[in-house]
Amino acid sequence: xxxxxxxxxxxxxxxxxxxxxxxxxxxxxxxxxxxxxxxxxxxxxxxxxxxxxxxxxxxxxxxxxxxxxxxxxxxxxxxxxxxxxxxxxxxxxxxxxxxxxxxxxxxxxxxxxxxxxx
Amino acid sequence: xxxxxxxxxxxxxxxxxxxxxxxxxxxxxxxxxxxxxxxxxxxxxxxxxxxxxxxxxxxxxxxxxxxxxxxxxxxxxxxxxxxxxxxxxxxxxxxxxxxxxxxxx
Numbered sequence: 001x002x003x004x005x006x007x008x009x010x011x012x013x014x015x016x017x018x019x020x021x022x023x024x025x026x027x028x029x030x031x032x033x034x035x036x037x038x039x040x041x042x043x044x045x046x047x048x049x050x051x052x053x054x055x056x057x058x059x060x061x062x063x064x065x066x067x068x069x070x071x072x073x074x075x076x077x078x079x080x081x082x083x084x085x086x087x088x089x090x091x092x093x094x095x096x097x098x099x100x101x102x103x104x105x106x107x108x109x110x111x112x113x114x115x116x117x118x
Numbered sequence: 119x120x121x122x123x124x125x126x127x128x129x130x131x132x133x134x135x136x137x138x139x140x141x142x143x144x145x146x147x148x149x150x151x152x153x154x155x156x157x158x159x160x161x162x163x164x165x166x167x168x169x170x171x172x173x174x175x176x177x178x179x180x181x182x183x184x185x186x187x188x189x190x191x192x193x194x195x196x197x198x199x200x201x202x203x204x205x206x207x208x209x210x211x212x213x214x215x216x217x218x219x220x221x222x223x
Contacts, residue, residue, distance in 0.1 A: 035212070037161075045153075045161065045204050047212040059211055095160055102172065103208055104151040108160035 004029070006096055009112035016086050016116070022096030022109050023078035030074035033099035036081045038092035039111075046092075049081060050099070064090075086116045119143050119207050123215035129223040136192040138218045140205035145185045149209040152181055152190045155217075156201045164203075165190065195220070 004027060008020040020036070023029070035050040049060045049070040058070055069082040079096055093111040100106030120143040130136050140150065148168045153161040163172045165181040168188055178193040192199055200222055205215040 037214075044217040045155070045206075045214040047206075047214060050212065100163075102151075102163070102166040102170070103149070104163045104166035104172065105153070105161070105206070106163050106172070108162075111160055 003027075004096055004098065004107055004109040006094075006109040006112045009094065009114045011115045011117065012086055013118050014086060014088055014116055017082070017084045018086065018114060020081040020083070020094055020096075020112060020114070021078055022080070023076065025077075027098060027107060029072070029077050029079060029098060034070075034072060034079040035097045035099060035105060036070065036079075037095045037097055037105070038090075038114075039095070040089075040092040043092075048094070051079065083114070086114075088116050090114065091116045119146060119210050119213050121205055121207055121213050121215040123203075123205055123218050125218060126216065127219045127221060129221050130195050131223045132195055132197060134195045134223075136195050136199075136220060138190045138203055138205075138220075140183075140188045140190070140215050142186045142188075142207055142209075146207040146209035148184050149207060150181075150183070150188050151206045151208065152179075153204045153206065154199075154201045155204065161204065192220075 004024040036048040051070045067085045072079045096109040097105035098107040122141045150168045152165040155161040169181045202217045202219045
């Protein structure tokens with residue numbers, strides 16, 4: 001299965017910022033919608049953000065609006081999630097995902113853990 | 119749109135037929151996907167558009183439904199199928215159900 005590789009994440013204090021990135025040497029991400037999905041420890045999946053291939057549409061779940069920004073750099077074949085004003089409840093494994101022509105989330109990154117704690 | 123799965127946990131044996139239900143708070147017109155997730159791993163797309171099997175997914179998996187009610191069925195449960203399953207609507211933005219854990223009886 002084609003791979004997407006994530007970077008970023010780690011431990012941050014409440015109110016802090018982190019940037020997550022996702023790229024691939026195997027998939028041309030620039031022609032697909034891309035998304036971020038998170039999973040709090042022991043919990044289910046939560047859609048966080050999505051961006052159209054040309055950046056003309058961006059969507060965020062209500063709980064992160066005004067704090068998170070999704071963006072992409074098609075020249076670098078990458079997608080990013082800039083997270084600011086982080087809260088304890090943002091602690092989760094964050095996955096990037098490619099929305100395929102099926103409109104399902106066909107390919108996923110390996111996941112990266114974000115811990116918000118003092 | 120809220121997605122509600124039932125049951126939350128399901129105990130079954132190898133060879134059993136298993137059915138998981140997903141209910142949407144409003145019609146999603148068949149824009150529904152099912153995912154399988156194993157501990158410590160990223161989810162895997164099984165089915166999209168409610169009933170279309172993703173490439174490489176075994177034929178023992180099937181999906182059905184329209185409007186607000188959907189089901190995922192696994193015929194003859196295999197050892198590799200013990201996992202957590204999520205439905206997801208993509209009619210309006212994206213929402214996941216809370217998950218159904220299929221465990222060994």
